[in-house]
Amino acid sequence: MSSAPASRRPGGALPRPEGRPVVMGVVNVTPDSFSDGGEWFEPADAVEHGRLLMAQGADIIDVGGESTRPGAERPSVQEELRRVLPLIELIATEGATVSVDTMRAVVAERALAAGASIVNDVSGGLADPDMVPLVAGAGVPFIAMHWRGHSTDMQTRAVYDDVVAEVCAELTERRDVLLAAGIDGADLVLDPGLGFAKLPHHNWAVLARLDALLLLGQPVLVGASRKTFLGRLGVPADAPPRPPAERDAATAATSVLAALAGVWGVRVHDVPSTRDALAVVCAVREQS
Ligand code: PMM
Numbered sequence: 001m002s003s004a005p006a007s008r009r010p011g012g013a014l015p016r017p018e019g020r021p022v023v024m025g026v027v028n029v030t031p032d033s034f035s036d037g038g039e040w041f042e043p044a045d046a047v048e049h050g051r052l053l054m055a056q057g058a059d060i061i062d063v064g065g066e067s068t069r070p071g072a073e074r075p076s077v078q079e080e081l082r083r084v085l086p087l088i089e090l091i092a093t094e095g096a097t098v099s100v101d102t103m104r105a106v107v108a109e110r111a112l113a114a115g116a117s118i119v120n121d122v123s124g125g126l127a128d129p130d131m132v133p134l135v136a137g138a139g140v141p142f143i144a145m146h147w148r149g150h151s152t153d154m155q156t157r158a159v160y161d162d163v164v165a166e167v168c169a170e171l172t173e174r175r176d177v178l179l180a181a182g183i184d185g186a187d188l189v190l191d192p193g194l195g196f197a198k199l200p201h202h203n204w205a206v207l208a209r210l211d212a213l214l215l216l217g218q219p220v221l222v223g224a225s226r227k228t229f230l231g232r233l234g235v236p237a238d239a240p241p242r243p244p245a246e247r248d249a250a251t252a253a254t255s256v257l258a259a260l261a262g263v264w265g266v267r268v269h270d271v272p273s274t275r276d277a278l279a280v281v282c283a284v285r286e287q288s
Pocket of ligand 1: 026028064067068069101120121122143145191193194221222223224225267
C-alpha cells in the first residue's frame with residue numbers, strides 16, 4: 001500500500017469555523033442505512049444530495065458506502081469503492097471538504113487519492129490493521145469512533161457498568177495508540193459512537209456527559225442524527241419509534257447540547273435545521 005507522507009499544516013488540517021462546531025453533512029451511498037438508505041444510492045442522486053448539503057452550509061461532506069445499522073452485512077471492497085469514489089471525486093473537485101466514512105484502509109487510500117481529506121472510521125482503526133499506518137503516513141485528520149465490533153452483532157456488546165467511564169477509558173486507549181502511531185494530535189477527533197453497541201439509555205448518559213469526553217484533550221464529534229433513541233422520544237414504549245425523517249428537530253436539539261458542551265463537530269443528515277440551531281447558540285453567545 002503506498003502512503004506518501006503529506007506535509008502537515010501547523011495547528012492541524014481540520015476545519016474549525018469561528019464560534020460554532022463544524023457541521024458534517026452525511027451522504028450514505030448505501031441501499032440500507034437506517035436513516036437515508038437507498039435515497040442516494042444512484043450516483044446522480046448522491047451527487048445532487050452532496051451539492052445540496054454544501055449549498056445548505058455543511059462544512060464537511062461525509063461519504064459512506066457501508067451501512068452500519070445494527071445487523072447490517074458488509075459490502076465487498078469493490079462494491080464499497082464503486083459506491084463512494086465517483087461522488088468523492090466530483091464533489092471534491094467542486095470544492096467540498098470530504099471525509100470518507102470507511103473501516104477499510106484500501107477504501108480510505110483510494111478516497112484520499114480521489115480528493116477526500118479526512119478519514120472517518122467508525123472502528124477507530126480497529127477493523128483493519130492497515131488503517132492506522134495509512135492515515136499516519138498520509139498525514140490527514142482521523143475521526144476515531146468508540147466501537148466494540150461489527151454491526152452484525154454489536155448490540156450484544158452494549159453491556160456497561162458505567163457507560164461514560166467505559167467509553168472514555170476505551171477512547172483513551174485508542175487515542176494513545178493512534179498518537180503513538182504518528183497521527184497528529186491536532187488532527188485526531190474522538191467520537192463516542194452513539195447507537196454503536198449502545199442502548200438508548202447509554203446514548204442519553206453519554207450525551208449528558210460530553211464534558212467527560214472533552215477532558216480527553218481531543219476534538220470531539222457527536223453523531224446523534226436521526227438515531228433510533230431520538231425516534232423513541234414522546235412515543236409509548238410499546239409503539240414503534242418515529243421514522244428517521246421525523247427526528248430532525250430532536251437532532252437539532254442534540255446539536256445545541258453538543259455546541260454548548262464545546263465539541264468540535266456534529267454529524268447530521270439535515271443541515272439547515274442544525275445550522276439554524278447553531279445560529280441560535282452563536283447569537284446568545286455574542287451577548288456575553
Ligand atoms: N454514525 C453512523 C455512521 N458513521 N461516523 C461517526 N464518526 N459517528 C457516528 O455516530 C456515525 C458515523 C451511522 O449513522 P448513519 O447510518 O446515519 O450514517
